[in-house]
Amino acid sequence: xxxxxxxxxxxxxxxxxxxxxxxxxxxxxxxxxxxxxxxxxxxxxxxxxxxxxxxxxxxxxxxxxxxxxxxxxxxxxxxxxxxxxxxxxxxxxxxxxxxxxxxxxxxxxxxxxxxxxxxxxxxxxxxxxxxxxxxxxxxxxxxxxxxxxxxxxxxxxxxxxxxxxxxxxxxxxxxxxxxxxxxxxxxxxxxxxxxxxxxxxxxxxxxxxxxxxxxxxxxxxxxxxxxxxxxxxxxxxxxxxxxxxxxxxxxxxxxxxxxxxxxxxxxxxxxxxxxxxxxxxxxxxxxxxxxxxxxxxxxxxxxxxxxxxxxxxxxxxxxxxxxxxxxxxxxxxxxxxxxxxxxxxxxxxxxxxxxxxxxxxxxxx
Numbered sequence: 235x236x237x238x239x240x241x242x243x244x245x246x247x248x249x250x251x252x253x254x255x256x257x258x259x260x261x262x263x264x265x266x267x268x269x270x271x272x273x274x275x276x277x278x279x280x281x282x283x284x285x286x287x288x289x290x291x292x293x294x295x296x297x298x299x300x301x302x303x304x305x306x307x308x309x310x311x312x313x314x315x316x317x318x319x320x321x322x323x324x325x326x327x328x329x330x331x332x333x334x335x336x337x338x339x340x341x342x343x344x345x346x347x348x349x350x351x352x353x354x355x356x357x358x359x360x361x362x363x364x365x366x367x368x369x370x371x372x373x374x375x376x377x378x379x380x381x382x383x384x385x386x387x388x389x390x391x392x393x394x395x396x397x398x399x400x401x402x403x404x405x406x407x408x409x410x411x412x413x414x415x416x417x418x419x420x421x422x423x424x425x426x427x428x429x430x431x432x433x434x435x436x437x438x439x440x441x442x443x444x445x446x447x448x449x450x451x452x453x454x455x456x457x458x459x460x461x462x463x464x465x466x467x468x469x470x471x472x473x474x475x476x477x478x479x480x481x482x483x484x485x486x487x488x489x490x491x492x493x494x495x496x497x498x499x500x501x502x503x504x505x506x507x508x509x510x511x512x513x514x515x516x517x518x519x520x521x522x523x524x525x526x527x528x529x530x531x532x533x534x535x536x537x538x539x540x541x542x543x544x545x546x547x548x549x550x551x552x553x554x555x556x557x558x559x560x561x562x563x564x565x566x567x568x569x570x571x572x573x574x575x576x577x578x579x580x581x582x583x584x585x586x587x588x589x590x591x592x593x594x595x596x597x598x599x
Contacts, residue, residue: 260325262580263335267302273354274298277421292410294418295320295354297346299334305341308453308594309429311422312337312346316436316461317369317404319353320346326575327399328386333574336583342590345426349440350418351409362408369404371397377435379523381568384576400575412462415440416447423451428597430590431455435571438462446480446510454515454593456586459524459571464545465508465552466492467499475499477552482506497535498544500551507553515593516549516556518542519586523570555596559589 278293297320312323312334323346324332337344351357371392378390378397386396419440423429428451433441438460445452457463465477478490486506493502520542535541542558549556561569564585566578573582 260329260331263331263339266335266338268300269302270298270300272298276425277418291356291358292350292414293356294350294422295348296422299338299344301338301341301343303341304343306594308597309343309345309426310337310590311419311429311431312344313419313431313433313437313441314349314352315434319403319405320348321353321403322434322574326386326579327396330579333579333583333586336580337587340587345422347419347422349415349437351407352405353403357407357410361410365408367406369401369406371401374401377571378575379526380570380576384568384578386575386577396575400572412439412443416443419444420448423448427451428453430593432586432590433457433460435459436461442476445514449510449513452514453597456517456519456589456593458519459521463518463542464499464548466501466548477508481509483509498547500548505551511554514554515596516554517589517593518546518556518558519561519589520558521561521569521571521573522567561585
């Protein structure tokens with residue numbers, strides 16, 4: 235199937251949604267010289283259907299941009315947040331180059347995924363509650379909290395044109411879950427080889443699961459305010475901690491629960507090590523206003539810096555090379571959870587390039 239009609243349709247829809255914003259020519263990241271550009275579906279499943287046909291479900295759409303001059307040995311796989319889609323990485327809501335352009339301009343092979351149930355990937359009635367939802371700007375505006383000077387069109391209110399443009403890409407189909415998304419991301423890595431995963435927000439829920447499925451093909455993870463950043467903390471609705479579903483040495487005791495060190499969920503006693511994460515480098519990244527208007531990810535911890543500092547310590551305790559980067563310490567102040575949409579998004583892209591390069595250097599040693 236030729237992917238270009240789908241890509242063009244997405245571009246036209248995005249242009250219409252952004253018509254209330256100032257026009258930009260693009261090209262801010264520089265000239266992109268590509269050896270290949272395209273899209274494909276990976277990891278889909280089939281089952282027999284009527285009259286000798288087959289039902290095809292749960293494919294994950296992947297768009298790829300491969301520079302002529304490849305300067306980095308590992309591809310970047312960009313994994314979007316909840317309610318969004320891969321277009322979050324491709325363009326800002328006022329039409330400037332997205333982070334994907336900056337990564338490609340720096341010489342990275344880039345793969346942009348739409349998690350199952352989002353964007354160009356399939357969903358089906360068996361996923362979630364099988365209900366079609368609504369893309370609403372209220373929660374998006376809260377997550378976009380940032381200084382008015384760095385958000386396109388001023389303060390990110392629910393009626394701000396850039397907030398509406400960002401919301402236009404919101405998923406309305408039922409999500410098939412983080413476990414399935416991790417399976418599909420792993421299938422992509424089986425095709426392209428060892429890679430660095432760059433995750434945003436709820437995309438962390440699938441991303442952090444991938445190394446346990448496919449340790450040989452995950453070089454590292456850069457997670458921008460990702461869900462699941464603390465493997466020891468309980469999940470949503472008090473779901474079991476992620477670490478309880480992964481291979482550890484020694485095995486965790488039955489009924490494992492985290493112990494509090496201050497307010498930080500940690501392992502108690504002799505900590506178990508995460509076997510399939512021993513060679514994975516993880517960088518957790520926080521912004522000035524990130525998490526401020528989100529439900530508490532860790533009970534008792536409300537400051538974003540403390541949430542991710544705590545998470546980094548939990549990974550380290552489990553034997554994983556982990557560090558935490560607070561973006562204001564890199565000179566990026568006033569920004570929030572959707573930094574890739576802000577007017578200063580280019581400066582953020584450069585920091586994320588540096589963080590991915592740091593992981594690349596560690597892997598070469």
